[in-house]
Amino acid sequence: MKTTQEFEKIYSNYWEKLYVFAYKMTGDSNLSKNIIQDVFTNLWERRAEINIISIENFLFRAVKNHILKFYRQQKHNPSVLDETLEKLTEETSEYASSDYAEFLTPLLEKLPEKRREILLMNKLQEMNIDQIAEELQLSKQTVKNQLSSALRQIRIELAQLSWLLLGLISGSFLLNVCLILS
Incomplete structure (x- = not known):
């Protein structure tokens, strides 16, 4: 994924599935949207340095990791x-x-x-x-x-x-x- 067109295609193909996944895990629409935004921002910023074999697996794992990180930070709340x-x-x-x-x-x-x-x-x-x-x-x-x-x-x-x-x-x-x- 080197071009904005490739990125936009990935975004349009996966953002909704990722949002549903995040929402099911968190039950929070705004948190889910923020997590998806962070994942795609991170993907765009690191596009030159990461080698992705399966974009779908990468994205779902990234969302899951962001959610786990959020819950770890909230553990004592x-x-x-x-x-x-x-x-x-x-x-x-x-x-x-x-x-x-x-x-x-x-x-x-x-x-x-x-x-x-x-x-x-x-x-x-x-x-x-x-x-x-x-x-x-x-x-x-x-x-x-x-x-x-x-x-x-x-x-x-x-x-x-x-x-x-x-x-x-x-x-x-x-x-x-x-x-x-x-």
Whole structure:
């Protein structure tokens, strides 16, 4: 790839596939767009010094590496884990039918029964603390404490599993992409 025409052809052939791949891994449209932009900028800037055998493999690997780098940088940011938990527990058609449920279920099963019930009432049934306290005949403070403890426990579990999950998700998604493209 030496000319702008060759670069533009590569860009037009791959940007959308790469965006879908990045979005599936991150769930963040802006982050995905930024990653794709960085990958193509890097490709253009290094075009003279790199020897690419398979442009498709190179691009998908570059996107995956950028995403892993982002998550490594965010590893100690608790808001990232909170957002991940929110996405995993939202009851929308997008997440309810996804593979995330198989990873979230064992985490929820590790919670004590009452704590799990409170968390699910809050996240899935969208009940507030007052409603949960009234229905379960508990004090508001008990509900707050149990909800906080549940989120903290899941956050710890997610931190331990985050790299495994990312690898599994990216690996299975990449396999699906390769199967679709072949």
